[in-house]
Amino acid sequence: MSPFTMTLMQPRTWPRSCLLALTCGLVACLLAACSGGGNTLVSGGVGSGGSGTAEGAVTGFGSVIVTGVEYDDTNAKVVVDTAQGQPEATEVKLGQRVRIRHSKAGVADTIQVLPQLRGTASSAQDAQGVFTLLGQTVQIVSTSDTQNTATVLEGLTTVASGDDLEVHGNWVFNSTRGYSVLIATRIEKLSTPADPVLVSGVVHTRNNDVLTLDDGTGQTLQYAHLPANLASQSLVTAWVQRSALATSPWIATRVVDASPTLTDSEHLLLNTQVSERDLAQGEIRVQGLRVKLTSAFSSAPLNVGSTIQIEIVRDGEGYKTVALAQRQSGNDLGGLVELKGSLSWPGNSVQLSLRGNLVNVSEGVLATNCAGLKTNDKVYLEITAQRTSPGQPLRATQVSCSLQIPTNSVIEVSGTLTQFSTTAQTMTMRTIQGVVLNLVWNSTTLQPLNLADLLNRSVEIEYQTVNGENRLRKVKPN
Template identity: 25%
Template sequence: MSRQINVIARAVAALGRGARLLPAAGSAAVLAVVVAACGGGGGATPPDTNPPPQAASSFTSGAISGFGSVIVNGVRFDDSGAEVVDDDGGRHGRDDLKLGAQVEIEASSVDRASGHGVATRIRFGSELVGPVSAIDLAGQRLTVLGQQVAVGARTVFDDQLTGGLAGVQVDQVLEVHAQFDAAQGLYRATRIEAAGAPSEFKLRGLVAALDAAGHTFQIGAATINYASAAEVTPQLANGVRVRVRLQTTAAGGQWIATRVDNGEREHEDHSEAEMTGLITAWTSATQFSLDGLAVDARNATFPDGQAGVVLGARVEVEGAIVGGVLMATKVHVEDEEQEHERGEDYELHGAITAVDALAHTFTLRGVVVAYTDTTEWRGLADTGLAVDVKVEVKGNLSADGTHLDATRISLED
């Protein structure tokens, strides 16, 4: 019977995926079909006396906020046996996972009491790879491939970008991990790093001003010409999110696409799901989309009320993914500024790999950690810092976003 329900749910989701939102009438229709398929209201269906065992599975998405192993949405995922892939399916090592990167994690059932899970697959990918055309230090913004990118207190800059945003140069090619703010029409960066000299640029965003005859469309202020693209998604239409691969040289004010893919990621069913991100489409507080995934929150609790559940709001949603829809059980509205003021946005666990006593810094899990006279010490002092000593660090990003300012350092067994 569970197999019938999954098939029906997927079929209905596929029919409605164009809108990416599940209307109330559509949901009722799904329930009616499922009830009928289960024998409700009609002839009795013999029960499945020997159903196949189904292991609990979880799905988590958000920005990496720490290591030991990988920490996302406050959960520590053991990544020792996980497959790590990029958004093209290319395999990577665990060292390619960076602080602030946007990831999707498939894992075992999460132990909520301990905040631990065992990851089986970790997928990461950025929204933008391209050159900087403008920098606004006062407004904490920059323009990449014609897109406005906002920098905030939780934007991680790779330490190669000395000074963070102040170290970025016009024409420099960057890779930007971000979440799209549909209310403001910009990308809120969670990680920015130098991209070197890539063989192609990348952009994920919403199609506008589609000219099918001229084979062009716009994403933000960028005009894309897809006349010579090797692949073009058949779903190409205004308002549809796409992922575009581009030549590194523009022609006649247009970026030349080599491939235009569907920018919405397919989601398998998961009995547990937790997503943190920005609302990208909105019908009501109980029907919206989170990073393109439809959310049905009619049966959810709202600890912070429903007033803040609006387009562009940052929310954390818990529930289960069924037929391409996140069936929410709880929707929490996040106040990023309040959370930042707590002083423990980031968390690192592991063995120290380098120490600079003069600079009052050390390196842990590839992240430079700075300590001051206000840092709280537990189980050791700064004189006890040494290579291979295992510690736990909690803190905030530095003002330039390039390292972690520790608020607390504890000795670990």
């Protein structure tokens, strides 16, 4: 049993006054938007300057936006860990949990995608949006929940038993159930069953090389080389062959400590939910880390399940808070989706596709600078949108247009791949408007293993013009 106070997650009314104080220094500044009913964190150490790590759910794209903080990903490697411990190139998507490492102000060096579960659902979602996957309880968040960001569903509108899924989210202790639950930020249906499966969770107990997870069944994992620092309340991720799921404990092929790490000189910015709180010690647990609430924040009413944005630094062997914001309305801390990019203006603008996201657009949300656009005009868009029913397009609340394409803007184009050179790492395509486009790529480009499969076929690409070159970000079949 954890020493932390266990509080039931339930809908609550946030106070409309400023809740939290700020310690301003070389590290961070928290701007409390009291008049708007929300709090915004602007970090001098993470997000807007300095080096460190940021982790949270993706809430938009300009480059990559995590809870309102934008990170330039022009030269960033986007990877996901494999069962062999090797980074594999992948794509960032809305709602995914990511860990961003950066050494310069707002510029991402690497973006690691952090799925929490990948396997087969053993139950369908119930009326409350709860289902089970690999023994772990998952909570889908509806759009009517103003205290948590609605779950993004891709490839499905509801979860059925037997669905093969990848799930992202945050782990929170649920006192009613008596164990930890994954609050889902994204659920994507897989085209093929995962093998090995990926299971994450909160450690309940450790006995030598066996971990018992804090779930409804007390699922056990065994691995001969467990990280030494894994203990009760740690976050863990493991890979298990499907054939081993019939045994107990599950024999893992790889196990890692899933909590974020930082050095003495770095800052960690987390967008997450409070997993547990120890009132006596003035501490909270977030993403497996036990964090001291310094005097400026110790009186904040942070209930278990509260959505927060917190900046953390090392404090001896532990961690302490230097900036903190708490969600006060459905639009705070990632409640709205922000999309920025360039495309060819469609003949019918009632639905736009930008940065891999479909957005329904009503005439009333188009700004005056969108008037007079002609079909195929190359236009830069900034869209603010809300999530709607699960699996459905976003709903735009504001669309701004400009014929002036900003430097490094991500541009989306469809056309035919006409030639490529793997030696020179170059590619030529003819757009659907008949424009010949010459592109270059590098190690950060996401593309099929065999480009020849796309030759003379219709493709979709994203690219940026960097130092006079059209740098390919990704290419895929149209």
